[in-house]
Amino acid sequence: MNTAETHAAQVFLAHHDFVKGVALKYAPWPGLMEDITQQVFLEFMAKESKWDLSSDARPLLATMTRHIAMRLWRERTRQQPDVVQKLADHIRLLAEERETPPRYEDEVRVLRTCLQKLPQKSRELVELYYYDDVGTPQIAEQIQMKADTVCRALSRVREKLRECIEQNLNQGGHAHA
Secondary structure, three states, X not given: OOHHHHHHHHHHHHOHHHHHHHHHHHOOOOOHHHHHHHHHHHHHHHOXXXXXXXXXXXXXXXXXXXXXXXXXXXXXXXXXXXXXXXXXXXXXXXXXXXXXXXXXXXXXXXXXXXXHHOOHHHHHHHHHHHHOOOOHHHHHHHHOOOHHHHXXXXXXXXXXXXXXXXXXXXXXXXXXX
């Protein structure tokens, strides 16, 4: 790796959490955030000689992440169009929100704090569904519940997290239960 490549890798690593936050926002389903982040890194490094790394790289990385997420999303929707059509509409709406200034770093930090404040069972659901990429039928079987009960529980957890994040960001970004 030459000096320019090393510098580009260091710039990316310095913004890794930011890229993950953007990827999380645009990831169409659990487990895709890491794929998006890795693809951003590969494409960033492949074109490292084209970037002005003396300026803030976040706008460039945010745009790259959004485009890669949408590309991966299109690939997935071609593979399973009936299952993901509603999510495709959701991701398109998110892509149209790009005028809003990014607050991903704050949101990710507050999200981590809000996750810690959830009851243990809710954290387990989040971990299984979002981090381990386990589907609701498998979760239901594992914890001996009905799949629709797991779906409703995940929906309630997402709503609690959304409220917690909004409340904390509106109070200056400090996590308060």
